[in-house]
């Protein structure tokens with residue numbers, strides 16, 4: 001397994017050109033994740049969360065400031081930076097196991113063993129030969145996670161991965177993600193709108209503001225795992241995140257899933 005990476009973001013700023021005018025999207029973003037840390041980013045719609053994640057993934061290189069993975073500048077997309085999107089992006093014509101293997105030959109015993117290990121990790125044993133249309137949204141997203149983890153990423157970047165799922169499946173997937181993290185210890189960077197999700201999963205939460213996107217505060221979530229969503233400490237931390245979001249809220253701030 002590839003060791004978990006330290007991710008360093010230093011003085012990151014980003015503008016888009018919109019019809020000849022510069023749209024200042026990210027302003028002086030700096031934070032570090034420790035190897036194996038679970039970090040979430042929360043903030044109003046349009047504050048640049050997805051843009052930030054794409055920059056970390058090496059999908060957008062037009063920015064100021066530095067992004068370093070294990071001390072090396074991120075200058076292109078690569079398999080050591082796994083990316084999970086809101087939609088699972090599976091190939092509908094391939095079975096679960098072939099979706100996970102993708103371009104790797106399943107006939108190779110090493111690949112076969114790794115695919116089986118990933119299927120066990122995401123709890124899809126018995127569904128190896130199923131097609132995406134036979135899976136629920138949560139199961140499909142677990143296949144996408146398995147496909148990404150098979151490539152041994154040093155960091156897993158998750159952009160609203162459970163945003164399209166119902167509340168029950170979402171809770172279940174959060175628990176599944178924690179199991180995977182506990183076993184795999186990949187560094188996690190999760191973008192979410194959901195305060196509960198961020199508090200349930202994270203070691204620390206980066207709270208952002210919009211126009212331009214900037215860091216308001218970084219909150220440590222010092223609760224032991226597994227976390228009890230209805231416990232007093234959980235509720236107190238949830239309130240703390242909400243207060244941080246609301247503090248000097250930008251007029252553009254959207255509604256929140258609380």
Ligand SMILES: Nc1ncnc2c1ncn2[C@@H]1O[C@H](COP(=O)(O)OP(=O)(O)OP(=O)(O)O)[C@@H](O)[C@H]1O
Pocket residue numbers: 016017018023025043044045046047048049050051052
């Ligand atoms: N390729 C692009 N060209 C021009 N503007 C862009 C581009 N991508 C994003 N933007 C703008 O940058 C801002 C931030 O977008 P981004 O998707 O990163 O926000 P977000 O915080 O992830 O939003 P949401 O929570 O709604 O997904 C928005 O105003 C968006 O319109």
